[in-house]
Amino acid sequence: MLGDEAIAQAAIDAGLSGVFAYPGTPSTEITEFIQDSKMAKELGIRSEWCANEKTAMEAALGMSYAGKRALFCCKHVGINVAADCFVNSAITGANGGLIYLAADDPSMHSSQNEQDSRFYADFAFIPCLEPSNQQEAYDMVHYGYELSEKFHLPVMMRVTTRMAHSRAGVARRAEVTKQNALKMPENKMQYILLPAVARRQYNELLAKQPELVKESENSGYNKYIDGPNKKLGIIACGISYNYLMENYRDSECPYPVVKVSQYPMPEAMINRLYEECEEVLVLEEGQPLYERLLRGMLNKGKAIKGRLDGTLPRVGELSPNLVGKALGLEVKEGLPVPSLVAPRPPKLCDGCPHVDSYTALNEAMKSFPGGRVFSDIGCYTLGALPPFQAIYSTVDMGASITMAKGASEADLLPSVAVIGDSTFTHSGMTGLLDCCVDNANVTVIILDNGITGMTGSQKSSATGRIESICTGLGVDPAHIRVINPLKKYFEENVAIMKEEIAYKGVSVIIPRRECIVALNKRLKAAKKAQ
Amino acid sequence: MKIDIILCGVGGMGALSSAAIISKAALDMGWYMKQAETHGMSQRGGDVQSHLRISDKPIASDLIPEGECDIILSVEPMEALRYLPFLSKDGWVITNENPFINIPNYPEKEAIIAEINKLPHSIVFDADTIAKEVHNPKGTNMVVLGAASKYLGIDIEKLEDAVRSNFGRKGEAIVNANIDALRAGRAVADKM
Known part of the structure; x- marks a missing residue:
């Protein structure tokens, strides 16, 4: 099973009542697995995609309020979108078991940054589980729900790309836990974060911290593994433990190791390691969160080695060889990549509607030499690369519309936004509302391919609703133009784009044609059904 | 016994389904397996x-250490070269030449x-033509897998069982076409 699939199956087996998510690599397969699971269907587990991570997390919190077990999943940057709910739900606490799954992407294989979600768990004072292998991921979901219900807190589960997208054999539990019955919180004020209530509950949350540390000491997911050589002590978090052990495949690791898969840190284990060893090496997949905490600002204690002192690279994923080098071991090296090997960057598919939209837009923009196109997150971000080189920004979900607005208000004209249908309903709508309220001079191109494309053809919340949303937000219906992005309509499409870009006010163009990948999938499925 | 394999190609060429077949065969033998994949942006015509x-x-x-990979199994020749930093000194590159x-x-x-x-151990051959010869033009990946099977430490029968299990729901014809491709690939390696 993929790590993602192990997590999904575990949630089903652990009495899940609903999963709430917006697609994002490398977390998408969790929700897809539950959507495709016959068993989940029979159990009536709720699994449709949500409009964005904030709506998803809030719905998961609502399910937990009603006493049932809920799962929220997102990629790391999705936690930013849901951060308001994330931090406050630590203060309300949970009723039914609640797990927030964050899939981080160190090395940015498919992301805009490599933020480490463990910061969020630490920041909000909730427990965090970080499995080191697929079996542990499966078991930890069961444990996570028990932990959540025991402490009445949401629990974060943090995985990284290599955990989410790596397969291994997983043994399932024989028994499936029954879903919780409807059960209201005992304290009727618990979820009402008026300042007086919030202050009390925040103190209660802080008071739980020593108990959470104890839980980390005793749960079995953190281990002190002694070794004879006390010159070095190693703290190995999550999958970095595997990279450490890879270096001792045919021998025992000579140094004491604390294997960490549950936070807050098991303080007694860390203290023992620090006391008994001359130096400490911290292995973290992601950012050096605990390395920094152990060093402290003054760094006057024993040497703490890791990403901050150059023992390991400051950025990017770890690997067995990087860890081997940090240990001073001789590691093998392969041959260099021959210089003739050319990169093969991702590109828009043959037949993709975005190709025709960008071709027309580039032609239309020739008439507006000072203008700029602001884009967004999705397949169409590839419009940045040759042969299109059509866009000037891609920052965060929904930022195309609001950035175009701000730029137009700085007299950068024309300012055009390009956003996908799913990204539009994810977090572009409120930006368009701002544009309408201010009557900003922007043109918003909503590329409607009918699905969430980049993550693999998931259902889009926007389908069938875009024009009515735009009208409802206040866009003049005369300036909502639907076009068909096909080569044969090129001249007509360019003319419409020019007209709307020239219009002084809010205009929306909707190039509408089905994603070619989704179309092929659909035709294949239809053929099979015949 | 431990074998580290990198399977590579371009999105849609079937590199990942070869990986699934080797994994299945290994698990059937009671072995352990770990397989790390790349998803996401790389699927759009990328490597x-x-x-x-x-x-x-x-x-x-989950990741193979650099310099320790036993076999690079590729359906595309330039992609095979991209992963040379992982190949061990005695490792094999087995790839389609097209x-x-x-x-x-x-x-x-x-x-x-x-x-x-230039590498000490390699098999570069026209797997596309062999796939067509056995009337399975989409079976290039199976032909390359067949050629590699000689060095995998897994009996070809076990791989055939895995093909039956993985393609079973697609019907007998598809299973047989893939087994034919696998055997035709193996014959290439045996002749070398």
Whole structure:
């Protein structure tokens, strides 16, 4: 099973009542697995995609309020979108078991940054589980729900790309836990974060911290593994433990190791390691969160080695060889990549509607030499690369519309936004509302391919609703133009784009044609059904 | 016994389904396996790769350490070269010889083949033609897998069972076409 699939199956087996998510690599397969699971269907587990991570997390919190077990999943940057709910739900606490799954992407294989979600768990004072292998991921979901219900807190589960997208054999539990019955919180004020209530509950949350540390000491997911050589002590978090052990495949690791898969840190284990060893090496997949905490600002204690002192690279994923080098071991090296090997960057598919939209837009923009196109997150971000080189920004979900607005208000004209249908309903709508309220001079191109494309053809919340949303937000219906992005309509499409870009006010163009990948999938499925 | 394999190619060429077959065969033998895949942006005509590790003992890392890969199994010749930093000194490169050209600066085919031939152990062959000969033009990946099977430490029968199990729901004809491709690939390696 993929790590993602192990997590999904575990949630089903652990009495899940609903999963709430917006697609994002490398977390998408969790929700897809539950959507495709016959068993989940029979159990009536709720699994449709949500409009964005904030709506998803809030719905998961609502399910937990009603006493049932809920799962929220997102990629790391999705936690930013849901951060308001994330931090406050630590203060309300949970009723039914609640797990927030964050899939981080160190090395940015498919992301805009490599933020480490463990910061969020630490920041909000909730427990965090970080499995080191697929079996542990499966078991930890069961444990996570028990932990959540025991402490009445949401629990974060943090995985990284290599955990989410790596397969291994997983043994399932024989028994499936029954879903919780409807059960209201005992304290009727618990979820009402008026300042007086919030202050009390925040103190209660802080008071739980020593108990959470104890839980980390005793749960079995953190281990002190002694070794004879006390010159070095190693703290190995999550999958970095595997990279450490890879270096001792045919021998025992000579140094004491604390294997960490549950936070807050098991303080007694860390203290023992620090006391008994001359130096400490911290292995973290992601950012050096605990390395920094152990060093402290003054760094006057024993040497703490890791990403901050150059023992390991400051950025990017770890690997067995990087860890081997940090240990001073001789590691093998392969041959260099021959210089003739050319990169093969991702590109828009043959037949993709975005190709025709960008071709027309580039032609239309020739008439507006000072203008700029602001884009967004999705397949169409590839419009940045040759042969299109059509866009000037891609920052965060929904930022195309609001950035175009701000730029137009700085007299950068024309300012055009390009956003996908799913990204539009994810977090572009409120930006368009701002544009309408201010009557900003922007043109918003909503590329409607009918699905969430980049993550693999998931259902889009926007389908069938875009024009009515735009009208409802206040866009003049005369300036909502639907076009068909096909080569044969090129001249007509360019003319419409020019007209709307020239219009002084809010205009929306909707190039509408089905994603070619989704179309092929659909035709294949239809053929099979015949 | 431990074998580390990198399977590579371009999105949609079936590199990942070869990985699934080797994994299934290894698990059926009671071995351990770990397989790291690349998903996401790389599927849009970009390069795809999978690290597959099989062993009769537990495996620690999901990623193969550099310089320790036993076999690079590729359906595209330039992609095989991309992962040389992982190949061990005694490792094999087994690849289809036909380029998949979707970039403007794709190098000369002859230069790529010459680079592969510099390696101590390699099999470069026209897997596409062999796939067509056994009437399975989409079976290039199975032909390459068949050629690699000689060095996998797994009996070809076990791989055939895995093909039956993985393609079973697609019907008998597809299963047989893939087994034919697998055997035809193996015959190439046996002749060398």
